[in-house]
Amino acid sequence: xxxxxxxxxxxxxxxxxxxxxxxxxxxxxxxxxxxxxxxxxxxxxxxxxxxxxxxxxxxxxxxxxxxxxxxxxxxxxxxxxxxxxxxxxxxxxxxxxxxxxxxxxxxxxxxxxxxxxxxxxxxxxxxxxxxxxxxxxxxxxxxxxxxxxxxxxxxxxxxxxxxxxxxxxxxxxxxxxxxxxxxxxxxxxxxxxxxxxxxxxxxxxxxxxxxxxxxxxxxxxxxxxxxxxxxxxxxxxxxxxxxxxxxxxxxxxxxxxxxxxxxxxxxxxxxxxxxxxxxxxxxxxxxxxxxxxxxxxxxxxxxxxxxxxxxxxxxxxxxxxxxxxxxxxxxxxxxxxxxxxxxxxxxxxxxxxxxxxxxxxxxxxxxxxxxxxxxxxxxxxxxxxxxxxxxxxxxxxxxxxxxxxxxxxxxxxxxxxxxxxxxxxxxxxxxxxxxxxxxxxxxxxxxxxxxxxxx
Numbered sequence: 001x002x003x004x005x006x007x008x009x010x011x012x013x014x015x016x017x018x019x020x021x022x023x024x025x026x027x028x029x030x031x032x033x034x035x036x037x038x039x040x041x042x043x044x045x046x047x048x049x050x051x052x053x054x055x056x057x058x059x060x061x062x063x064x065x066x067x068x069x070x071x072x073x074x075x076x077x078x079x080x081x082x083x084x085x086x087x088x089x090x091x092x093x094x095x096x097x098x099x100x101x102x103x104x105x106x107x108x109x110x111x112x113x114x115x116x117x118x119x120x121x122x123x124x125x126x127x128x129x130x131x132x133x134x135x136x137x138x139x140x141x142x143x144x145x146x147x148x149x150x151x152x153x154x155x156x157x158x159x160x161x162x163x164x165x166x167x168x169x170x171x172x173x174x175x176x177x178x179x180x181x182x183x184x185x186x187x188x189x190x191x192x193x194x195x196x197x198x199x200x201x202x203x204x205x206x207x208x209x210x211x212x213x214x215x216x217x218x219x220x221x222x223x224x225x226x227x228x229x230x231x232x233x234x235x236x237x238x239x240x241x242x243x244x245x246x247x248x249x250x251x252x253x254x255x256x257x258x259x260x261x262x263x264x265x266x267x268x269x270x271x272x273x274x275x276x277x278x279x280x281x282x283x284x285x286x287x288x289x290x291x292x293x294x295x296x297x298x299x300x301x302x303x304x305x306x307x308x309x310x311x312x313x314x315x316x317x318x319x320x321x322x323x324x325x326x327x328x329x330x331x332x333x334x335x336x337x338x339x340x341x342x343x344x345x346x347x348x349x350x351x352x353x354x355x356x357x358x359x360x361x362x363x364x365x366x367x368x369x370x371x372x373x374x375x376x377x378x379x380x381x382x383x384x385x386x387x388x389x390x391x392x393x394x395x396x397x398x399x400x401x402x403x404x405x406x407x408x409x410x411x412x413x414x415x416x417x418x419x420x421x422x423x424x425x426x427x428x429x430x431x432x433x434x435x436x437x438x439x440x441x442x443x444x445x446x447x448x449x450x451x452x453x454x455x
């Protein structure tokens with residue numbers, strides 16, 4: 001998803017907020033582009049805008065699961081594509097899981113030209129089902145100029161380029177209400193134990209410390225993944241993601257037991273477990289940043305995209321709302337990332353032109369300026385971001401190292417790792433409801449995973 005920010009303050013932000021994927025990302029240049037829509041801001045020093053064909057009279061449909069501000073900001077990018085090409089672009093709101101949505105559209109003979117897919121597994125499924133079309137030469141050239149080899153590879157299946165990773169996410173961040181922290185005398189924690197102590201201090205002050213979006217199972221997978229990566233380490237993380245170790249493994253027991261130190265204390269969660277299970281992601285953010293030092297919660301965990309929802313409140317990022325890296329449970333703080341890749345579903349000139357545009361810094365600059373967005377495009381001038389918080393996250397993304405891992409649930413078969421009301425999402429909701437039943441949850445997780453990976 002769903003498709004994330006990671007950082008604490010200035011230096012911490014640049015070091016700990018590194019984002020996404022288990023590969024090294026090349027550095028970003030210092031050249032700055034203008035704001036006239038023609039300077040790409042590429043580190044290569046190229047001054048011209050990306051070249052696009054004229055598509056007068058052609059229509060292009062683009063499907064994504066984005067909604068609200070995220071959709072609104074992406075439509076601004078599509079509007080610019082329309083102006084440059086003369087094409088008529090329509091945004092198609094997709095249901096989650098998007099693979100099922102696309103299957104229905106394709107079966108009905110009306111696939112969109114391009115779809116934004118939030119999981120590498122979804123790209124593989126689209127290729128296996130002969131839906132996806134390879135990236136054309138113009139888009140591949142933009143990728144070669146603007147993306148690290150790692151980001152390009154993540155959009156490939158069997159060495160063929162199918163995806164253009166337009167949007168990245170840092171899913172290892174905790175956002176906090178500065179008024180509550182200051183009133184309670186709490187500092188940014190760096191370890192899990194410090195995090196729990198900070199939560200207890202905030203609770204004693206009179207504000208419930210943590211807002212959990214339990215109604216959206218994907219947020220619970222992110223809680224688990226961050227704890228697991230930090231505690232078990234990258235190698236075990238990769239093994240569990242590939243299901244080469246079972247969900248009954250002792251490393252999973254340790255991670256769930258650690259998570260239960262929070263989930264098992266309803267006084268530390270806004271609304272308790274029952275309230276959290278009825279709280280959707282947008283509400284989990286807004287209730288943290290509404291009400292000043294008497295908000296319903298002091299902290300909310302999730303990615304850089306939290307900034308979009310904060311923008312819909314009166315809170316200002318950098319003053320009223322700040323962020324620190326997910327605390328270290330093991331020796332190192334975790335770095336879990338994600339992203340959304342554009343994939344062509346039609347052999348059309350419009351689809352390939354849009355992939356080319358989305359691979360350019362021209363497109364990324366538009367949405368970066370709107371906030372709540374991080375681009376893996378190394379040629380995008382960091383000055384495009386609206387504040388230092390977003391800017392530092394973006395710089396850290398470009399400098400990300402091998403310790404970062406792609407969102408585990410996004411790597412799994414969608415039936416297990418990415419379907420509302422099923423598999424990992426549902427069972428972690430059950431765990432939030434009853435965190436004492438670690439063994440029972442593990443057994444069910446393994447049973448569901450075995451079926452999904454076998455199918």
